[in-house]
Amino acid sequence: MPKNITIFTTNTCGYCVMVKKWLSAKGHAYEEVNLDTDPIRQQEAIALSGQLSVPITVVTKQDDTQEVVVGYNLAKLAPAVS
Amino acid sequence: MNDSTELHDVVMVGAGPAALAAALYTTREDIDTVLYEKGVIGGLAAITDWVDNYPGFPDGLAGLELADKLQKQAERFGADIRLGEVQKITNTGNLKEIETTDGLVRAKTVLIATGSDYKKLGIPGEEEYYARGVHYCATCDGAFYRDKKIVVVGGGNSAVQESIFLTKFASHIDLLVRGDSFRASEILQQELKKHSDKVTVHFNTSTERIIGKEGKVTEVQGHNSKSKKELSFAVDGVFVFIGLLPNTGFLKGSDIDLDDIGMIKTNESLETSMSGVFAAGDVRSGATMQIASATGEGATAALMIRKYLEPHA
Numbered sequence: 001m002p003k004n005i006t007i008f009t010t011n012t013c014g015y016c017v018m019v020k021k022w023l024s025a026k027g028h029a030y031e032e033v034n035l036d037t038d039p040i041r042q043q044e045a046i047a048l049s050g051q052l053s054v055p056i057t058v059v060t061k062q063d064d065t066q067e068v069v070v071g072y073n074l075a076k077l078a079p080a081v082s
Numbered sequence: 083m084n085d086s087t088e089l090h091d092v093v094m095v096g097a098g099p100a101a102l103a104a105a106l107y108t109t110r111e112d113i114d115t116v117l118y119e120k121g122v123i124g125g126l127a128a129i130t131d132w133v134d135n136y137p138g139f140p141d142g143l144a145g146l147e148l149a150d151k152l153q154k155q156a157e158r159f160g161a162d163i164r165l166g167e168v169q170k171i172t173n174t175g176n177l178k179e180i181e182t183t184d185g186l187v188r189a190k191t192v193l194i195a196t197g198s199d200y201k202k203l204g205i206p207g208e209e210e211y212y213a214r215g216v217h218y219c220a221t222c223d224g225a226f227y228r229d230k231k232i233v234v235v236g237g238g239n240s241a242v243q244e245s246i247f248l249t250k251f252a253s254h255i256d257l258l259v260r261g262d263s264f265r266a267s268e269i270l271q272q273e274l275k276k277h278s279d280k281v282t283v284h285f286n287t288s289t290e291r292i293i294g295k296e297g298k299v300t301e302v303q304g305h306n307s308k309s310k311k312e313l314s315f316a317v318d319g320v321f322v323f324i325g326l327l328p329n330t331g332f333l334k335g336s337d338i339d340l341d342d343i344g345m346i347k348t349n350e351s352l353e354t355s356m357s358g359v360f361a362a363g364d365v366r367s368g369a370t371m372q373i374a375s376a377t378g379e380g381a382t383a384a385l386m387i388r389k390y391l392e393p394h395a
């Protein structure tokens with residue numbers, strides 16, 4: 001189980017909804033940062049992912065290492081949260 | 083495959099408007115229905131900012147909201163929507179074998195409603211700057227272009243509609259249209275005119291190259307086919323909406339006939355060349371690429387599936 005999961009989203013992003021649905025279905029809690037309501041955190045999102053795209057899911061593991069998954073990509077998301 | 087492999091009355095490939103509407107009809111008839119969705123439930127409708135032309139919503143509604151309503155309505159009657167990709171469909175006589183990323187299932191009938199995906203430009207810089215300045219989803223990535231200059235490529239409904247959406251964020255948009263006029267509907271063109279302070283339209287302009295520096299897009303180069311001039315646009319990003327390609331790659335080598343551009347051929351019952359396999363929505367040859375027509379075809383396909391299942395039950 002990861003220590004913490006943060007998802008960067010926007011209001012209109014369908015793929016963000018899918019990441020949230022998938023995490024909830026797998027029983028994972030997450031913190032959401034909505035870049036429409038919190039645009040100040042955009043730079044943080046870009047620095048973490050190196051991309052200008054949401055969803056960005058940041059998985060902090062028990063040993064405090066982080067894994068960043070951009071997009072709704074179950075092939076990467078599933079191992080990252082396992 | 084053996085007899086213990088899951089068996090369903092119908093497996094639907096995709097969970098966009100066409101399949102969700104079909105599932106609503108089949109489940110209400112007590113037809114055991116499973117859908118596989120590899121992307122967003124609601125399909126392209128879910129990644130469209132705003133839908134103004136779906137009947138029954140006089141004020142229009144957000145694409146995500148419509149997707150959510152379609153999903154809830156299908157699930158209300160028992161549709162089982164699974165997150166996974168269908169990779170192959172094989173005809174084994176009366177039953178079809180469906181390979182998915184979640185394993186193998188069997189079905190008496192299949193509905194293919196896989197819609198289509200964005201076409202790429204295929205120009206230098208496009209791959210290199212993907213998601214770092216080159217984008218295909220305005221509702222996902224538009225927010226990164228607050229007060230920035232962008233290029234939008236395309237001249238159809240999607241390009242015009244998404245340009246209007248992107249004016250919420252961008253300080254200026256150069257809209258590059260290859261032809262000498264828009265293919266978009268008149269009403270969208272009129273709406274775009276209201277944003278002429280922010281949007282400059284360049285007709286007869288092909289997009290040739292995307293240039294960047296230090297991992298960021300800085301310039302888009304184009305060519306005007308009338309003036310024969312090379313053009314340069316200093317921008318931070320590019321959004322590409324130049325049409326769609328049918329999601330039928332997974333059918334290559336199967337017995338399901340496709341047309342010249344890879345869309346699925348069907349008869350008047352929406353049945354494909356593989357008996358018991360139906361197609362509906364944007365992926366079907368002759369589709370009119372609208373949410374209302376996709377849901378209509380979904381309903382029709384469901385009724386045809388019911389009919390097919392009767393003698394085969």
Ligand SMILES: Cc1cc2nc3c(=O)[nH]c(=O)nc-3n(C[C@H](O)[C@H](O)[C@H](O)COP(=O)(O)OP(=O)(O)OC[C@H]3O[C@@H](n4cnc5c(N)ncnc54)[C@H](O)[C@@H]3O)c2cc1C
Binds near residue numbers: 121123243
């Ligand atoms: C930017 C944009 C704006 C639009 N605006 C409007 C509008 O205002 N009004 C309107 O009527 N129409 C609009 N459209 C068109 C409309 O979205 C489509 O006509 C409609 O969504 C088609 O529905 P569908 O179910 O056939 O396909 P889709 O919506 O494309 O859904 C197909 C689904 O199948 C999934 N899939 C594909 N392959 C597989 C596989 N192998 N396994 C599992 N799942 C798979 C996909 O992930 C997708 O979710 C717009 C389209 C775009 C691109």
